[in-house]
Amino acid sequence: MRSMTGFGLGDASLTDGRVVAEIRSVNQRFLDVRARLPRELVDLTMFAEQVARERLRRGRIEIIVRTEGAVLAPSTLDKSKARAAFRALAELRDELAPGADVPLSLLCAVPDLFAPAGGHEIAAVRAALKLAIERAIDAMEGMCLREGEALASDMRGRVATLRALASEVVARADEAREALRRRLRERVERLLQGVEAGFEATRIEAEVMLLAERSDITEEVTRLRSHLDQFGGALAAPSGDPCGRRLDFLLQEMVREANTLGSKAQDAAISHHVVAMKVELERLREQVQNIE
Incomplete structure (x- = not known):
């Protein structure tokens, strides 16, 4: 797993000078590469950007190139x-x-x-520029991998917290459902006090059961746990594999299930656990935005 936030520095030597490349990356949904080169190399701007595009997949990339010494012979x-x-x-x-x-x-x-510098000089500068950018990318990717591992460790802890909250919701669900049935029965009995007999007790019981079943959260918890399993599997993928988009999709699905849990919850304890889930999911969302 790699973060999209990083910095790298690389250089390459020429006969009488040196090309130095700095590269910075921040999170972005797609790949956006921008390069700034000194005046004598400005014609190689598109070439520099293409070198980065061949190596990178996501993020907003800024490349700054400078020269030291005599890189090109004077015109x-x-x-x-x-x-x-x-x-x-x-x-x-x-x-x-x-x-x-x-x-x-x-x-x-x-x-x-x-007359500009000869073709052989331009070719040498292109090769040095390419090498400097690739070395800068190597350094940046090392930083991105280290930060990605730190983010993965943080997210594993939050996934464990979400699993624990889901288990607490399940443990409370049966008791909450029975409490809801009891409250509904008591409410119906109060409404029927003083009303002439003739109502079917079984029909009333069936209506109470139906209302209780509508608040059942078993399916939502099952799907939430499945998404957590897949999220954990993505975190365990090889470090070089991009997984940011998959994590973002799974996170959206988990937020949807948490919202449904919140709307169905008829119990204060479950509502409290759902709020805690949403807090953890929001923290996960902030972290996932930085994952390639």
């Missing part, structure tokens, strides 16, 4: 193109404004005067 000026451009500007000056100055700064607006 070189194409002097022949610069001379030709300056001559053309001078000829235009002589035609339009003879004697005016032609500042060299005008050449900055002429495209393609500076």
Whole structure:
């Protein structure tokens, strides 16, 4: 089990410099990768994001890349193109404004005067960038695994608490059902006092039994226990397997069963246990949001 919250740092060396990558991850339902690269590497932004997408599955991922030293050789000026451009500007000056100055700064607006680094240099930088990001991901995943184990341990304790609460509800259910029947009988008897005879006692008893059965919570407790078993099985899955979506689904089902228990409960003790269940389920929900 892995958390979606983590941080990692990785680097890779080049001949005269170094590429350093930082990666941060926070919980999110789907995978969202954003990369920020220095100006000289900005053209490799999509490449950096794709490297992360190939390794990660969920979370909001932020990658920050910086360089140290001379990663790329400086662009070189194409002097022949610069001379030709300056001559053309001078000829235009002589035609339009003879004697005016032609500042060299005008050449900055002429495209393609500076040749970028060679293809072999770009390939080396791409390889170093990929290696730095992968090392950062390795470090982040180690942190995510450690935090995931801590979250799993916490959730196992809460699952045990929920099992105990379900057992207490079951232990109280029979007594509560009998108490409900007794209250219903007493209420019916009070309503029938002074009423002429002729009502069928068996019919009244049947109505009382029907009302009592409608408050039966056996099915809800059975389903809740089944979901807890599956939840515990998911927590015991191999650490690298993603299980966040499955845990989230099971948690939704458990919340539904707890709500039904609460609506059916006709006993103060059971209602108290159901409230405690909802508190534990909400704490589980907060933890599950961070699981990949």
